Amino acid sequence: MHPHWYAIVMAGxxxxxxxxxxxxxxxxxxxxxxxxxxxSLLRATVRRLSHTFSSDHIYIxxxxxxxxxxxxxxxxxxxxxLLAEPVARNTAPCIxxxxxxxxxxxPEAVVAVLSADHVVTDEGAFDRALDLAMRVASSGVMxxxxxxxxxxxxxxxxxxxxxxxxxxxxxxxRFVEKPDAARAAEMVASGRYLWNxxxxxxxxxxxxxxxxxxxxxxxxxxxxxxxxxxxxxxxRMLEQVFPTFDAVSIDxxxxxxxxxxxxxxxxxxxxxxxxxxxxxxxxNHDQDGNAxxxxxxxxxxxxxxxxxxxxxGSGKVIALVGVEGLVxxxxxxALLVMPRSRSQDVRRVVEALQQRGHxxxx
Amino acid sequence: MHPHWYAIVMAGxxxxxxxxxxxxxxxxxxxxxxxxxxxSLLRATVRRLSHTFSSDHIYIxxxxxxxxxxxxxxxxxxxxxLLAEPVARNTAPCIxxxxxxxxxxxPEAVVAVLSADHVVTDEGAFDRALDLAMRVASSGVMxxxxxxxxxxxxxxxxxxxxxxxxxxxxxxxRFVEKPDAARAAEMVASGRYLWNxxxxxxxxxxxxxxxxxxxxxxxxxxxxxxxxxxxxxxxRMLEQVFPTFDAVSIDxxxxxxxxxxxxxxxxxxxxxxxxxxxxxxxxNHDQDGNAxxxxxxxxxxxxxxxxxxxxxGSGKVIALVGVEGLVxxxxxxALLVMPRSRSQDVRRVVEALQQRGHxxxx
Numbered sequence: 046m047h048p049h050w051y052a053i054v055m056a057g058x059x060x061x062x063x064x065x066x067x068x069x070x071x072x073x074x075x076x077x078x079x080x081x082x083x084x085s086l087l088r089a090t091v092r093r094l095s096h097t098f099s100s101d102h103i104y105i106x107x108x109x110x111x112x113x114x115x116x117x118x119x120x121x122x123x124x125x126x127l128l129a130e131p132v133a134r135n136t137a138p139c140i141x142x143x144x145x146x147x148x149x150x151x152p153e154a155v156v157a158v159l160s161a162d163h164v165v166t167d168e169g170a171f172d173r174a175l176d177l178a179m180r181v182a183s184s185g186v187m188x189x190x191x192x193x194x195x196x197x198x199x200x201x202x203x204x205x206x207x208x209x210x211x212x213x214x215x216x217x218x219r220f221v222e223k224p225d226a227a228r229a230a231e232m233v234a235s236g237r238y239l240w241n242x243x244x245x246x247x248x249x250x251x252x253x254x255x256x257x258x259x260x261x262x263x264x265x266x267x268x269x270x271x272x273x274x275x276x277x278x279x280x281r282m283l284e285q286v287f288p289t290f291d292a293v294s295i296d297x298x299x300x301x302x303x304x305x306x307x308x309x310x311x312x313x314x315x316x317x318x319x320x321x322x323x324x325x326x327x328x329n330h331d332q333d334g335n336a337x338x339x340x341x342x343x344x345x346x347x348x349x350x351x352x353x354x355x356x357x358g359s360g361k362v363i364a365l366v367g368v369e370g371l372v373x374x375x376x377x378x379a380l381l382v383m384p385r386s387r388s389q390d391v392r393r394v395v396e397a398l399q400q401r402g403h404x405x406x407x
Numbered sequence: 408m409h410p411h412w413y414a415i416v417m418a419g420x421x422x423x424x425x426x427x428x429x430x431x432x433x434x435x436x437x438x439x440x441x442x443x444x445x446x447s448l449l450r451a452t453v454r455r456l457s458h459t460f461s462s463d464h465i466y467i468x469x470x471x472x473x474x475x476x477x478x479x480x481x482x483x484x485x486x487x488x489l490l491a492e493p494v495a496r497n498t499a500p501c502i503x504x505x506x507x508x509x510x511x512x513x514p515e516a517v518v519a520v521l522s523a524d525h526v527v528t529d530e531g532a533f534d535r536a537l538d539l540a541m542r543v544a545s546s547g548v549m550x551x552x553x554x555x556x557x558x559x560x561x562x563x564x565x566x567x568x569x570x571x572x573x574x575x576x577x578x579x580x581r582f583v584e585k586p587d588a589a590r591a592a593e594m595v596a597s598g599r600y601l602w603n604x605x606x607x608x609x610x611x612x613x614x615x616x617x618x619x620x621x622x623x624x625x626x627x628x629x630x631x632x633x634x635x636x637x638x639x640x641x642x643r644m645l646e647q648v649f650p651t652f653d654a655v656s657i658d659x660x661x662x663x664x665x666x667x668x669x670x671x672x673x674x675x676x677x678x679x680x681x682x683x684x685x686x687x688x689x690x691n692h693d694q695d696g697n698a699x700x701x702x703x704x705x706x707x708x709x710x711x712x713x714x715x716x717x718x719x720g721s722g723k724v725i726a727l728v729g730v731e732g733l734v735x736x737x738x739x740x741a742l743l744v745m746p747r748s749r750s751q752d753v754r755r756v757v758e759a760l761q762q763r764g765h766x767x768x769x
Contacts, residue, residue, distance in 0.1 A: 065726070342759045344752065362768050364427070364756040366745035371730070373744055382735055382744055383728035390706065394726040397704045406724050 046099040049153045050179055051249075053143045054094070056087055056107040056115060056161035057133055061395040061407070062320055062388075065379035066354045069407055074162035075114060078318050079327035082352075086318070087118055087161040094159070096172050097179070101126065105161070106143045108133055131287045137256070137298040138263055138290040140245075142283070144252045145267045149274065154249040155183045158295070163242070164327055166314030174311035181214045182246035186307045187255065189217060189246075189300065191239025193312040197229035200319055202241040202296070204308055217308040220301050239308065242315055245295065252299075259302045263290055320388035321372045325350035338363065349373065350385065379406055408461040411515045412541055413611075415505040416456070418449055418469040418477060418523035419495055423757040423769070424682055424750075427741035428716045431769055436524035437476055440680050441689035444700075444714075448680070449480055449523040456521070458534050459541070463488065467523070468505045470495055493649045499618070499660040500625055500652040502607075504645070506614045507629045511636065516611040517545050520657070525604070526689055528676030536673035543576045544608035548669045549617065551579060551608075551662065553601025555674040559591035562681055564603040564658070566670055579670040582663050601670065604677055607657065614661075621664045625652055682750035683734045687712035700725065711735065712747065741768055 058072045067073050074087040081089060087105075094103055100121050107115045109129040116127060128143050140158055147154045157179060165171045174190060182188045191204045202223055207216035220241060224232060232238035247255075257264035266286045273282030300306060318324055328336035328350065335343050337351035342364040349368060354376040355361050361375060372388065374381045381394065398406050420434040429435050436449040443451060449467075456465055462483050469477045471491040478489060490505050502520055509516045519541060527533045536552060544550045553566045564585055569578035582603060586594060594600035609617075619626035628648045635644035662668060680686055690698030690712065697705050699713035704726040711730060716738040717723050723737065734750065736743045743756065760768050 065724070342756050344755050344759065345749075360740060362427070362741040362760065362765065364741065364743045364745075364759075366743070366752050366756060367749040368733070368744055368746065371744065373742070375742060378722060379724040379726065380735070380737060380742065381726045381728070382730055382733065383726075384730065387707075387729040390728050393706050394704050394728060397706065397726075398724065403724065 046097070046102070047155075047179070049151060049155055049183075050098055050157070051102045051104065051147045051151070051154050052094045052098045052157045052159065053140060053147070054087070054090055054103065054105045054159055054161045055136060055139060056105050056111070057130065057139065058162060060162075061392055063324070064391050064395050065376045065381050065406070066352060066374055070110065070114060072111065072162075073318070074160075075118060076354075078324040079164040079316070080166060080329055082328070085118055086164065087115070089165075090159065090161050090163070091119055091122065093165060093168055093171060094157075094175075096168070097175050098157075104128055104143055104147065106130065106139050131284050133292070134287065134290045135292040136243075136295040137260060137293045138266075138287060140252070140295050141256045141260070141263055141267050142270065142287070144247075144249050144256075145271055148249040148253060149271065152250065155179055156247055156249050156252065157182075158245045160243055160317070162318065164314070164316045164318050166327075168313070170311065170313035171315075174309055174313060177213055178244070178246040178309045181210075181212050181307050181309065182248060182251075184212065185248060185251060186305060187245065187247040187251055187300070187303055188214060188307045188309060190242050190244040190311055191215075191217070191308040192242050192315045193310060194233045194238065194240050197226065197233045198240065199223060199226055199229050201317070203229075203232055203238040204241050206237055206239055206308055206310070210307060212307075214307040214309050217306040220296060239310060240315075241296070242317070243296070245300065255299050255303065260291075260293065260298050263293075263298075266290055321350060321374070321383075321391065322385045322388040324352075325372070325385055335365075337365075341365070348385070408459070408464070409517075409541070411513060411517055411545075412460055412519070413464045413466065413509045413513070413516050414456045414460045414519045414521065415502060415509070416449070416452055416465065416467045416521055416523045417498060417501060418467050418473070419492065419501065420524060422524075423754055425686070426753050426757050427738045427743050427768070428714060428736055432472065432476060434473065434524075435680070436522075437480060438716075440686040441526040441678070442528060442691055444690070447480055448526065449477070451527075452521065452523050452525070453481055453484065455527060455530055455533060456519075456537075458530070459537050460519075466490055466505055466509065468492065468501050493646050495654070496649065496652045497654040498605075498657040499622060499655045500628075500649060502614070502657050503618045503622070503625055503629050504632065504649070506611055506618075507633055508636075510611040510615060511633065514612065517541055518609055518611050518614065519544075520607045522605055522679070524680065526676070526678045526680050528689070530675070532673065532675035533677075536671055536675060539575055540606075540608040540671045543572075543574050543669050543671065544610060544613075546574065547610060547613060548667060549607065549609040549613055549662070549665055550576060550669045550671060552604050552606040552673055553577075553579070553670040554604050554677045555672060556595045556600065556602050559588065559595045560602065561585060561588055561591050563679070565591075565594055565600040566603050568599055568601055568670055568672070572669060574669075576669040576671050579668040582658060601672060602677075603658070604679070605658070607662065617661050617665065622653075622655065622660050625655075625660075628652055683712060683736070683745075683753065684747045684750040686714075687734070687747055697727075699727075703727070710747070 205218040334348040565583040567580040696710040
């Protein structure tokens with residue numbers, strides 16, 4: 046393991062797209078979506094990173110309300126490596142603070158920032174791309190990772206790629222917001238655009254400088270937290286200052302403003318698992334295209350996703366007869382049945398529950 | 408209430424057509440299917456009969472394994488009116504024994520036999536038909552009830568009707584087994600055929616004589632039980648004799664063999680609730696044709712039946728998005744999702760569970 050390499054795993058998130066499995070206190074990264082239903086996305090992320098980083102160099106940034114669940118999910122991560130944001134303020138304050146914590150420990154730190162709730166199916170390719178990105182970042186340029194697109198996806202942002210660099214990365218020309226279908230098809234056909242996975246790599250001191258330059262209010266807040274930390278007062282100052290930060294993403298607040306950014310081209314079966322539809326696509330299927338627990342009874346049924354989040358040991362039997370392309374999700378206190386093609390409309394259920402005051406179901 | 412009128416409610420049954428709501432220890436008559444989900448079919452049957460019979464004249468014939476559940480469901484029925492068959496032997500032994508119990512109490516008894524698991528939506532019409540049938544039976548002819556058909560149903564048996572009698576009933580010409588679709592259409596168009604609801608009415612002594620004549624082995628067994636009863640030994644003799652009876656229906660064993668049988672024409676919104684499809688048809692629907700618990704969240708969904716048989720107080724939220732014509736049935740330990748049109752295939756789930764040895768789910 047490289048002595049100056051560190052990782053920040055962003056594990057906040059309050060998504061409702063996986064209701065009823067995902068809840069305020071059990072967000073998406075705590076679920077086992079995709080090919081490994083028995084391993085949460087968060088745990089899988091940390092496991093992958095442990096190929097490259099020693100576990101005491103892996104930091105988890107999460108919300109205060111998720112601290113207990115996150116600690117329980119990651120028994121191998123030391124308590125001081127779990128960073129609890131008092132309130133959610135998007136990714137720039139999160140990364141700036143976590144970066145400051147790491148820099149206090151190791152001024153020579155080189156840092157990877159990744160999301161806790163993505164799926165990677167080719168872990169060898171991921172490890173190689175990560176290694177390249179960290180080596181390029183060590184040279185003093187900030188780095189992003191661009192995923193070679195496999196379809197004209199309109200749900201992702203893109204990165205335009207320039208000439209290849211001597212170190213194996215490419216110059217990043219610019220970020221492109223989520224495109225419409227025609228533009229997405231053009232971009233993918235051109236070969237010059239990669240998906241923005243939201244993974245970033247930098248020397249800690251380079252990020253400090255970039256924040257100070259592009260988000261000076263945030264930079265001054267971080268300095269105040271650093272100063273308080275030297276007096277053993279970090280927690281108090283964090284409570285005071287963090288809520289005052291603007292909620293801005295690191296992409297918009299910092300990365301898009303850099304005059305120079307490198308991008309590592311990569312292809313490792315990446316997905317941000319944005320919906321139940323995607324979760325079905327990533328799952329292991331039987332010969333009829335069903336992804337279901339072993340005990341399910343499936344008769345004349347095809348292409349269904351069945352997920353049982355009931356308490357362990359409930360031994361619930363889920364039986365489908367003559368249905369196709371459905372999502373069926375059980376929990377102890379809720380059941381969802383819908384066609385996979387309607388996955389985007391889960392939010393309408395969440396809205397209905399909010400309107401009825403069923404906050405215990407959210 | 409007429410002092411010599413009695414009712415036998417047949418509440419055995421081990422149906423699997425309402426899995427997962429119906430189970431070996433919670434058969435169909437213990438469920439609230441149809442228009443009154445909060446009242447079991449059994450309780451509704453007894454409530455209807457209480458318009459015509461005093462409650463201590465209402466007898467419930469059930470299986471020994473269902474005795475506790477039946478008693479719990481009917482707190483107003485005295486324990487001595489609950490008759491537990493040691494084993495199921497179809498309807499002839501059941502009725503012959505229950506009839507003997509009643510005749511010992513009242514040699515002048517006139518008896519109605521009805522099923523515990525049918526739905527009646529026009530209770531006034533039911534009461535009037537019942538009263539007529541009992542009055543006709545009191546004159547010494549056995550009586551059946553014929554339901555005016557509302558469609559060319561192939562799932563029911565029919566009764567061919569002859570001339571009207573002076574007492575307002577008709578002569579029953581013969582029973583017709585479940586017909587094919589063409590024959591059913593002919594019969595319904597002719598106006599001469601009624602559905603056989605399986606309700607029978609007779610003087611107790613007439614049934615004793617009919618059993619002795621047409622099912623002499625059963626008749627002798629009942630005599631042995633009667634003799635033992637006079638010695639306080641009924642339970643012991645029942646255990647010994649009942650299992651030796653042939654499993655034969657009262658229709659085939661007795662009614663079809665009678666030289667003279669009357670039929671009361673009736674029309675009271677009758678159904679034997681043979682499937683989840685029928686349960687949906689009989690249920691109260693919202694404007695989109697959904698029958699669902701009040702707490703369900705239904706978005707862009709039409710014509711669904713949602714039934715929650717989870718423990719009371721679980722407060723489970725069932726959410727449907729964009730689905731049509733489904734049956735969704737929840738219990739504490741099972742979930743069924745299928746199109747209404749596949750209701751007949753519930754048995755395939757039950758068979759699969761039997762094959763896997765999941766007898767706890769049956």
